[in-house]
Amino acid sequence: MQRILNNFSCASKAFGLTISIKKTELFITNLDSIVFNDVKMDKEIEGRIRKAISAFSKLYNMLWCSHDISLKVKVNEYKSVVFTTLFYGAESWTLCQKHINQLDAFHRRCLRIISNIKPGVHIHNNGVLTKYNISGIEAILIKVQLSWSGHLSRISDIRIPKQLPFHQFQTGRPLLRFKDRLKDNLKRCNIQFSSWENKASERGIWRHSSKIDSNTGTNFV
Template sequence: MFSSVIGNMYHHTPFRVRDSDNVSQKEIQSTGIRQGCPLSPYLFILFMTVLMHDVEDSYRAEMGNAVHTHSAADPLFDLEYADDTVLMSRSSHSITKLLQCLQKEAEPYGMALNRAKTKLLVVSGPPASVVTFTDNTPVHVVGDNESLEYLGTILNRKGSPQITLTTRLARAKQEFNKLAQFWSHANIKTALKVRVFKHFFYPMVLYGLTHVWLTDGLRNRLDAWHCRCLRRIVRVKVSMISHVTNDVIYKKTDCHPISRDLESMQLKYFGHVVRAGITETIHNVTYSQSHTTRNLNAPKRAGRPCHKWAPGMELTVSRWASAQLPPLPIPVSQRQRVIFAKCEDHAGWRSFCAFPMRRRVTRP
């Protein structure tokens, strides 16, 4: 009954194309997704759930074991957002089998992969063998100097968030310059300009950065862009002669560094991860052994350790706690236990995340 109702709604659906005041003739849609239909995301969730269940069964039948990327008890190997699908594996042989199983299981439903958009991203080291489709055509491998975009995030082999932040800031700067007349208009109040700036440009820059650990250099770069925009809004030029500090700009616009807003968002997300418990996927992925420690059996020297999100957030919690009045120092030996206990208190954790850190006291 349900499939019949959906089929009748989607069968011979007429549509028109509007361009300004010009409207085309009626046409019948035969292929494609109804982007404006409220049922589209739910139908895709139903379809992808069934499809990936079939893929896992097919993989088990061929390989004899479950697909797992983080732990054997938690067989997570895929991420889906509508038709944007990510397959994850620890070996090229396993990822090849996953890809080919996905192709085979999707054919009976009339679905096929877009090979031009299918790419292989190797996080560490070269692949042991070539990853191919069912017809032995090799999959394009993202090189050292290449990157790919997934849901607004730029991914590369190094795993550094620098390229994502650079792209976001460049795009935000371009859009900010388009509103030059609005920012310089004398009859528009500063409060309205700041409100427009926050509503349009904060999401553009901060989207998806809640689960990314930014170094101090990247945070300073983010704050520098933010303060330059605020200076243009209040029409104060950057000059070594006037000596108008950033604190004065923040006071005029009733703002604070954007990195503080980012840390508040990250702390809220961190509390959600901790409250999930050790049996939840989001907790296991965040606190996976490969994500929190270095590989001691690496053939090469490990070198400088990579920045990890979970340990970095624990340090952020300690810093925010010490900045409160009165300070709440957290001993290093008890840091994780105290943080986990604080996250369980929903109301207390929300007020803790919203607490503004004390600004540095600078000499006059």
């Protein structure tokens, strides 16, 4: 990518043109995940929801509306097909509450369609989650990130995947970092930030320590 940009810059100079950094928006689609130069998550979340809607819609007639397929099978397929699309790359997401609300609204809407709950019928969302033994969005995100964080803690300090999430930004109001979101998730699970790496070094201990309530996203250990 850098070589391409360098060549483009040289070609522009040959015609007396220069590339304006401020006016140039760069985004990279990496394995179907979009990374913008401002590292904000808005476009990524919108893109993931669009792709998940597409995956869900393709199975609408043959699966979700079928009366010959059990709800258990439908939910398992939902987890296998829609979840994998929706949460691709979620390990490194640094989400604001509005992003979580967007994902949660999509998740609950899909479950109501799968459950054949008609519009206007009042059923508590947590009741739907409990009935089909499926977690809420925030609980899923916390579990995914803590699992990835545990993996990061066990790899070498010189590896880029370990250095990047804890990079220090310049002075001024920083964007939400992976480290900030990790601190919040650790707090939700009653894990001290100062000692989380020691716990994460043992997979079994870490897996037990990071268990959370599937509905509320809070620790129940």
